[in-house]
Amino acid sequence: AGFAQLLLDVSPTVELTAGARYTHETKDSFLRMLYVHPLLQAGYVQYDPLNPGPTEIVANQSFNDLSPEVTLTWRPNSDLTVYGAYKEAFKSGGFSNSSLFQVTTVPTDVAFRPETASGFEAGVKTYLFDRSLRLNAVVFDYEYEDMQIDFLDLGRAAYTTFNAGAVETKGIELQV
Numbered sequence: 578a579g580f581a582q583l584l585l586d587v588s589p590t591v592e593l594t595a596g597a598r599y600t601h602e603t604k605d606s607f608l609r610m611l612y613v614h615p616l617l618q619a620g621y622v623q624y625d626p627l628n629p630g631p632t633e634i635v636a637n638q639s640f641n642d643l644s645p646e647v648t649l650t651w652r653p654n655s656d657l658t659v660y661g662a663y664k665e666a667f668k669s670g671g672f673s674n675s676s677l678f679q680v681t682t683v684p685t686d687v688a689f690r691p692e693t694a695s696g697f698e699a700g701v702k703t704y705l706f707d708r709s710l711r712l713n714a715v716v717f718d719y720e721y722e723d724m725q726i727d728f729l730d731l732g733r734a735a736y737t738t739f740n741a742g743a744v745e746t747k748g749i750e751l752q753v
Contacts, residue, residue, distance in 0.1 A: 578602075590653050597645040598667075604640075606672030608687060609633040636684040640691050642667035656704040661697070668692040668725065673738040689738045692725045710753070718747040 582596035648662040673687040696719030703712045723740040730737045 590651055592650045592652070594648045594650070595646070597643055600640070600642045600644070600667055600669070602640045602669045604636075604638045604669070604671060606638070607633045607635045608672065608674060634682060634684055634687065636672045636688050638670060638672070638688065640669050642691065642693070644693075656708065658702040659700070660702075661699040663697050664695070664719075666694040671738070673736070687737060689725055690723045690740050692721060692723050692740070694719050694721045696720055713750075713752040715750045716748070717750070718745070720745045 578598060578600045580596060580598045582594060585593045585595075587593050644665040644667050646662065646664040648660055650658060650660040652658050668691060670689050670691040672684075673689060696717065698715055698717035698719075700713065700715030704710070705712055721744040724742075724744045725738055726741045727736055727738050729735075
């Protein structure tokens with residue numbers, strides 16, 4: 578991964594910051610079942626009677642992302658900062674290390690896509706009463722695409738990470 582950032586002093590009290598992170602990630606993953614009770618092997622292991630022992634599911638994945646961000650900040654004095662920002666984020670995809678897999682399990686059953694987020698936030702950071710009180714407030718609105726969720730799949734008796742749809746989070750934070 579690499580990150581670059583540019584800071585521009587628009588005026589003595591206003592700063593514009595722009596940056597981006599580029600991520601390239603490769604993953605060589607495997608899921609191996611080292612032991613299953615002999616009475617359950619036929620259903621839960623890709624069992625080969627001619628070659629008994631652990632078997633595995635393999636996936637080789639590659640992910641690329643460019644996540645930009647930009648922030649405009651106003652500092653009229655040392656006790657007050659007001660800012661607004663747009664940001665994007667990325668979490669790599671992968672391969673779910675569930676505890677059990679069945680004879681019908683294939684790599685796409687346990688692979689999941691990257692998660693991305695994008696959105697806005699705006700906030701105020703202040704020192705009040707001769708710096709004896711700090712008051713910060715931020716409003717935010719972010720949307721996640723392909724959010725990664727861990728799920729207990731009772732049909733396979735295994736935890737699996739999968740991609741949910743879009744999720745939006747928005748709110749207000751106040752810090753005193």
